[in-house]
Amino acid sequence: MEHSHHGHHHGHGHAHVHGAGADSEKRVFWAFLLTAGFMGAEVAGGLISGSLALLADAAHMLTDAAALALAWIAFRIARRPADPRRSYGYDRGQVLAAFTNGAVLIVIVCWIFIEAVQRLREPVPVEGGIMLVIASLGLVVNLVAFAILHGGDRRNLNLRGAAAHVLGDLLGSAAAILGALVILWTGWTPIDPLLSLLVGLLVLRSAWLVVRESVHILLEGTPAGIEPTDLRQRLIDDVPGLIDVHHIHAWSLTPERPLLTLHAQIGEASDPQATLKRIKQVLARRYGIDHSTIQIERGDCGDD
Template sequence: MQWVLLLNGGFLITEIIGAFLTNSLALLSDATHIASDISTLIIALIAVRLGRRPPDAKRTFGYIRVEAIGAMINGIILFAVAGYILWEAAHRFRHPPEIAASSILVIAGIGLIVNIIAVYLLRVSSRENLSIKGAYLEAWGDLFSSMAVLIGTVLILFTGWNIIDSILSILIGLWMLPRIWALMHEAGNVLMESAPKGIDTHEIRAALSATPGVDSVHDLHIWALSSSQPAIAAHIVVPEHENATQLQGQLMELLKTQFGIQHITLQIESSACEGPHCDKSR
């Protein structure tokens, strides 16, 4: 990830200078996107390193949720960037300025190579960490942006239609928005302690309840400590004569093997929960 940061940082300086020299909004919007990528990579790097810290007396779950906070911050930044691109493009759409298309072609070509390398370097790590996934999605966004700028510049050279630069900027901004929303939605689910993606609460309740020796299940809670670490807590009601320790071990093994949940807290009870504080629906 450090190599991606260095590559993007070096190209960002080149693209900003080139955008002002060529008067290209598409190039400037691409540079703005890369600037947000750099902030994403920095936040992701901090999140990964903090996430490795062990729990302490104050933060008993450790720092693993920092990645979701970082992803949410990145999403907010990207929304602002996309909004600026769309606003500026709409303004230029009415009055397209002259641009230096040949110079843009060279810069866009360099950007395409840099972004291909960045996507390749981030591809594997994006499966394990939400913040890196955000950086990976942005790298894909930069890759398509560079391709669009490259193709658009060729069209400008052949047709002389400078309005293509503004059209490309609008397309880049619209392409970013749904992907930003998906990232923020996933980070929001972690922060709101929603059930992790791919885990069915009703299926888990049914599997626990169907285990021999279990009378009922109540106060079942499933949430995500991070994008890759689900957790569960539940109260299990069993008959008084039941071997609670043995049954607890069976249920924990069930949750680990069938549902892939490793962080498990099960409270074994010999009497059904009664009263308004009992939650038998979750």
């Protein structure tokens, strides 16, 4: 029985991921500055105008500023090198940050739903003019912040979690503008909480997708695009001298870093090193797996 771990591919993958992470880190930082800078104006505007849509959007921006700060901190922590206690490094902190941001966003949406229902039962006056001005400024800020984040690495779950918060702000500002126009033209104030409900549903979907994927990664779920049965057959078909593949375990540190372990049974005449090299090539080319641990076996599997 032979065991081998291919170190060169592992190091190459780290360089690419850390380079993309540095870009995402900068994007999150600039989005944080924009969001935090405008948040105070929107809170004041919502209180003065009495608009729930503005206050809901301000609440989004408050939590989004914290969410963006959390995402930025997670990127900073991920820079730390691996050590004896964290042999894979600190990249998984980004997934924890994404889960936290998504979960907080779901809680905020629930609060908005409750407030909207109360406003529908007991309407309150809304100053459409102030609401329109603040919401328009907020839309510009959110568009810029979202454009900054949207231009980053879309595979990065931490960046997507931050972008989900900013998208909620963007939709909230757009809804507040529409509500202000309706109120100014017709005086019909129920449009404000109704639009808040609509925005909440849209934001809830984005938040749920981030939470679902982050939970899947934290539970060591199989990465998207990797089906163990298909992977086994692909290796047997593409690698000469490979008799069987079993004990396949695939998971992710982050969406950009899939990992895999497997046992490969070879014939007596097969070259273990050549077989190992070929398996590594297939995993990297077909599945994007640059870090794998492969146990080469002759005869029966020792674990069985």
